[in-house]
Amino acid sequence: MTPFQYARANDVADAIKQIATDPSAKFIAGGTNLIDLIKYDVEGPARLIDISHLPLRSIEPTAAGGVLIGAMVPNTDLAYHPLIEERYPLLARAILSGASQQLRNMASTGGNLLQRTRCFYFYDTATPCNKREPGSGCSAIDGVNRINAILGTSDSCIATHPSDMCVALAALEATVHVAGPAGARTIAFADFHRLPGNTPQRDTNLEPDEIITAIELPTKGFSANYSYLKIRDRLSYAFALVSVAAALELDGDTIKEARLALGGVAHKPWRSSAAEAALLGQRADATAFAQAADWLLHGAKGYGHNNFKIGLARRAIVRTLGQAARRTPQSISDKKIR
Amino acid sequence: MASYIGSATSRVDGRAKVTGEAKYAGEFNVAGLVHGYVVESTIPKGRIARIDTSEALGIAGVIDVLTHQNRPPMADKDDAYKDEVAPEKGSPYRPLYDDRILFNGQPVALVLAEDWETARVAASLVRVDYQKEPHITDLHAQREKAFASDTPAKPRGDAEKSFAAAAVRHVAEYFIPTEHHNPMELFASTAMWDDGKLVVYDKTQGVQNVQKYLCGVFDLKPDEVRVMSPYMGGGFGAGLGPQYQVVLAVLAARALKRPVRVMLTRAQMYGLGHRPASIERLALGANGDGTLAAMTHEAIAVTSQFEEFARNDTGWGNLLYKSANAKFGHKLVKLDVPTSCDMRAPGAATGVYGLECAMDELAIALKIDPVQLRLQCYSDRDQGEDLPYTSKQLRECYRAGRDGVRLGQAQGGAALNARRQRTGRLGHGDGRVGSAADAGHGPHRADGQWPRGSRDRGFRHRHRNLHDHGAGCGRHARPADRQYQRQARRFDTASMPAGGRIVDRVLGVQRHREYGPRGSW
Numbered sequence: 001m002t003p004f005q006y007a008r009a010n011d012v013a014d015a016i017k018q019i020a021t022d023p024s025a026k027f028i029a030g031g032t033n034l035i036d037l038i039k040y041d042v043e044g045p046a047r048l049i050d051i052s053h054l055p056l057r058s059i060e061p062t063a064a065g066g067v068l069i070g071a072m073v074p075n076t077d078l079a080y081h082p083l084i085e086e087r088y089p090l091l092a093r094a095i096l097s098g099a100s101q102q103l104r105n106m107a108s109t110g111g112n113l114l115q116r117t118r119c120f121y122f123y124d125t126a127t128p129c130n131k132r133e134p135g136s137g138c139s140a141i142d143g144v145n146r147i148n149a150i151l152g153t154s155d156s157c158i159a160t161h162p163s164d165m166c167v168a169l170a171a172l173e174a175t176v177h178v179a180g181p182a183g184a185r186t187i188a189f190a191d192f193h194r195l196p197g198n199t200p201q202r203d204t205n206l207e208p209d210e211i212i213t214a215i216e217l218p219t220k221g222f223s224a225n226y227s228y229l230k231i232r233d234r235l236s237y238a239f240a241l242v243s244v245a246a247a248l249e250l251d252g253d254t255i256k257e258a259r260l261a262l263g264g265v266a267h268k269p270w271r272s273s274a275a276e277a278a279l280l281g282q283r284a285d286a287t288a289f290a291q292a293a294d295w296l297l298h299g300a301k302g303y304g305h306n307n308f309k310i311g312l313a314r315r316a317i318v319r320t321l322g323q324a325a326r327r328t329p330q331s332i333s334d335k336k337i338r
Numbered sequence: 339m340a341s342y343i344g345s346a347t348s349r350v351d352g353r354a355k356v357t358g359e360a361k362y363a364g365e366f367n368v369a370g371l372v373h374g375y376v377v378e379s380t381i382p383k384g385r386i387a388r389i390d391t392s393e394a395l396g397i398a399g400v401i402d403v404l405t406h407q408n409r410p411p412m413a414d415k416d417d418a419y420k421d422e423v424a425p426e427k428g429s430p431y432r433p434l435y436d437d438r439i440l441f442n443g444q445p446v447a448l449v450l451a452e453d454w455e456t457a458r459v460a461a462s463l464v465r466v467d468y469q470k471e472p473h474i475t476d477l478h479a480q481r482e483k484a485f486a487s488d489t490p491a492k493p494r495g496d497a498e499k500s501f502a503a504a505a506v507r508h509v510a511e512y513f514i515p516t517e518h519h520n521p522m523e524l525f526a527s528t529a530m531w532d533d534g535k536l537v538v539y540d541k542t543q544g545v546q547n548v549q550k551y552l553c554g555v556f557d558l559k560p561d562e563v564r565v566m567s568p569y570m571g572g573g574f575g576a577g578l579g580p581q582y583q584v585v586l587a588v589l590a591a592r593a594l595k596r597p598v599r600v601m602l603t604r605a606q607m608y609g610l611g612h613r614p615a616s617i618e619r620l621a622l623g624a625n626g627d628g629t630l631a632a633m634t635h636e637a638i639a640v641t642s643q644f645e646e647f648a649r650n651d652t653g654w655g656n657l658l659y660k661s662a663n664a665k666f667g668h669k670l671v672k673l674d675v676p677t678s679c680d681m682r683a684p685g686a687a688t689g690v691y692g693l694e695c696a697m698d699e700l701a702i703a704l705k706i707d708p709v710q711l712r713l714q715c716y717s718d719r720d721q722g723e724d725l726p727y728t729s730k731q732l733r734e735c736y737r738a739g740r741d742g743v744r745l746g747q748a749q750g751g752a753a754l755n756a757r758r759q760r761t762g763r764l765g766h767g768d769g770r771v772g773s774a775a776d777a778g779h780g781p782h783r784a785d786g787q788w789p790r791g792s793r794d795r796g797f798r799h800r801h802r803n804l805h806d807h808g809a810g811c812g813r814h815a816r817p818a819d820r821q822y823q824r825q826a827r828r829f830d831t832a833s834m835p836a837g838g839r840i841v842d843r844v845l846g847v848q849r850h851r852e853y854g855p856r857g858s859w
Contacts (some may be wrong), residue, residue, distance in 0.1 A: 001459055
C-alpha cells in the first residue's frame with residue numbers, strides 16, 4: 001500500500017478540473033473496490049479525489065418517460081427506490097443479489113460500473129497479469145480459472161466483469177451520462193464496457209479525465225416478465241459464476257420482445273442480438289429458450305477449470321427465461337431456484 | 339422453539355464479548371508497543387537468493403526488518419519445535435530460520451515499525467529475489483506417489499472377495515478440497531516484558547503448549563515466559579498449536595528489547611495449517627436383502643514435504659454399518675504446502691462424508707430408502723474393537739427424523755409427499771436424511787489441578803488451562819489472581835470482568851466460581 005494525498009471535489013466541474021491537473025489521481029466514491037485494490041498494492045494512486053459529496057444523489061423521472069439516476073446514489077437507495085421497485089424490478093433484484101448490505105450501503109451507482117475484475121491473478125501482485133501490468137502475461141489462461149470468462153476472451157485476458165447491477169442495466173439498455181473537459185456526452189450501455197482484446201488494462205470507454213454523472217433508464221422496464229438468476233458457490237456474498245438477466249414482453253404465449261444478458265462469463269455483460277431476435281414471435285417455451293441459449297453462448301470456450309460454466313449458463317438461461325415467462329422471478333430471500 | 343436438551347443458559351462472558359469489553363491477543367496495549375507486519379514468500383519452493391530491506395528501512399517510523407540473516411538465535415534441533423500437537427514424524431517448520439522456502443505464503447521477513455500502517459507500507463517495499471525450484475501442489479497429480487503412513491483399522495474377513503461376489507456393488511471416489519480454519523479472530527500475539535520476563539498474549543487454545551514451545555525455541559525457563567489467552571475468537575483446531583506469529587513476536591521482542599505485536603492479515607492466514615485435501619474411495623458390496631457384505635474405505639490425504647500429519651479418515655464404518663468383511667487403508671501425499679493440522683472432527687468429517695455419500699448412492703442402486711438401508715446395516719457394536727456400545731441412540735434419531743417427516747406431511751407437505759410418491763424415497767433435497775457423526779469422544783479433559791487452600795465457602799476452585807474453543811466450555815475457574823491483577827493494571831488491561839461468577843452445572847451441583855485469567859502459570 002502506498003501513501004496518497006486526499007482532496008475533496010465540490011462539484012462536477014471541480015472534479016473534472018482536479019483530475020485534469022493530476023493524471024495519477026483517481027476518483028473515489030464509496031471506495032468499496034478501490035480501497036481494497038490500494039491495500040493489495042494493485043492500484044497506487046498518488047492522490048484520491050473524493051467525489052462522494054457531489055450533488056448527484058437524486059432519482060428522477062425523465063420527460064421521455066424513463067428515470068435518471070445520479071451517479072452518487074448508493075446501491076441500497078437505488079434498489080429500494082419506489083420508481084425502481086415498481087418499474088424496473090429486474091434492476092432492483094440484480095442489485096440486491098450482489099455484495100452485502102454494508103457494501104451496498106457504501107457503493108455508488110457510478111462506481112458499480114467501474115469496479116474491477118476479481119480475477120485471482122489480478123489481485124496477486126506476485127503473478128503476471130496483463131490487466132494490472134500490460135505485457136506481463138496472463139496467469140489465468142493456464143492457471144486456476146474456475147471463475148474466469150468463457151465468452152469474448154482474448155489471448156491477453158480472460159477476466160470477467162463482476163457486477164450484477166450492470167447485467168440488468170445492459171438488459172434494460174440504459175444510457176451512461178458522462179462529463180469531461182470537452183463537455184458532457186452519453187454512452188450506450190452496450191458500448192460502455194470493453195472486451196479485453198490486447199488492451200485488457202482498459203475496462204471501459206470512459207476517458208481517464210471523464211466522470212460518470214448519471215445513468216438513464218429508458219421507458220420500458222419489463223416489470224411484468226423478468227427474472228435475475230445468480231448462480232454462485234455460496235448463497236450470499238459471492239460473485240456470480242453465471243448470472244442471467246431475462247426480460248420479456250409477451251402477447252399471450254408469444255414473445256413480442258426479449259432481453260437477455262449474462263454476468264460472470266465475460267469482460268462485460270454479455271448480450272447477443274441474434275439470441276434476442278431468435279425469441280421474437282416464438283412461443284415462450286423451453287424449446288425457444290434453449291435456442292436462445294445456443295445463440296447467446298455461440299463461440300463459448302472453456303479454459304479447463306471453467307468448462308462447466310458453458311453447460312451451467314445454458315441451463316441457467318433456460319431456467320431464467322422460464323421464470324420470466326411464468327411471472328415467477330427468482331426470489332432474493334428464498335434462494336431456492338425454482 | 340421447543341427445547342430438547344436442558345435449558346438455555348447465557349454465556350458468562352457473553353456481555354463482555356458483545357460490548358467489546360473482552361480483549362483478544364491482538365488488543366493488549368502497552369507503552370512503546372512495536373508493530374510487526376509479515377512479508378510472505380510468493381513462491382512455493384526454492385531458496386531466498388537476496389532480500390533487500392533498504393527501501394523499507396528508509397520509511398520514517400520503521401525500526402528494523404528481521405530476516406533469517408539478522409534474527410536473534412533460535413534453537414536448531416527439531417525437538418524444540420515439536421509442540422504437543424505436532425506430527426510425530428518430520429521436521430517442524432521454523433519461521434525465519436533459514437533461506438529455504440517450503441510453501442507459498444511462508445514468512446520471509448518481519449517489518450517492525452512504530453505503528454501498524456507504517457509497517458504495512460514498508461512491508462510492500464521489501465524486495466525478495468528467489469532461486470525457484472519446481473513445486474507440486476496438486477494432489478491428483480501426485481496420487482500415484484501416495485504412501486502408507488499410519489496404521490488403519492484392522493481388516494475383517496475378505497473384503498475383496500466378498501465385494502466381487504456381492505449382489506449389488508457400488509464404487510465411488512469423493513474429493514474434498516483443502517479447508518482453511520480462518521477463524522474470525524486474526525492470529526495475533528503480543529509479547530511484553532515484565533521485569534525481564536516475557537508475558538505473551540497469544541491466540542491459542544493451548545497456553546501451556548505454547549509456553550513449552552517458546553521455552554524450547556528460545557531456550558527459556560518456564561518461569562521466564564508466561565502465555566496468556568483470555569479470550570479466543572474461534573480456533574477450530576488451528577488454535578491447538580503455536581502458529582508462526584507467536585515465534586515472530588517473541589523473536590522481535592528479544593531483538594528490540596521492546597514489546598511487540600504481530601497480527602496476521604486474513605489473507606496471510608491461508609499460509610497456516612488447514613484441513614488437508616483428501617480423496618475418499620469407497621467400495622460397498624450389498625447382499626440382495628440390502629445388508630452389507632463388504633466395505634472398503636481407502637483415503638489419500640495431503641501433508642507437507644516436511645512433516646507427516648495423518649488422521650484416521652477411514653474405519654468410521656466400523657462404528658456405523660455392520661459388515662462381516664471390511665478393509666481400510668490410509669495414505670499420504672507430500673505436497674509443497676504448509677503442514678495440515680486438526681480441524682473440527684479431524685478425519686471423521688472427511689471420511690464420514692465419503693462413507694455417507696456412498697451409502698446414499700448404494701441405496702439408489704438397491705432401490706431402497708437411504709434411511710432404511712442405514713437401519714438394515716445398523717451396528718450395535720464397534721466392529722473395529724469388537725465391543726458393544728454402552729449406549730447408542732442413532733436408531734431413535736432415525737425414528738425421530740422419520741416422524742418429523744410424517745409430521746411435515748401431515749402439516750401439508752404436499753410437495754414432499756409428491757416427491758416421495760414419485761421417487762419412493764427420501765432425498766437430500768428434503769433435508770431430512772439422517773447421517774451420523776462420531777459421538778465417541780469422551781469429555782474434553784483439561785490439564786488441571788486442585789490447588790491447596792482453594793476451598794472457599796464450601797465451593798471448590800479449580801485451575802484449568804484448556805481453552806474454550808467456541809463451543810462454550812470456557813468455565814476456567816481460578817481464584818482471584820493478585821499477580822494477574824497487578825500485571826493487568828500495569829499494562830492497562832482488563833481482560834476479564836472482575837469478580838465474574840459462573841454457575842456450573844456440569845456435576846449437577848451449583849457451584850459459584852470466580853473466574854480469572856487463563857494463563858500458563
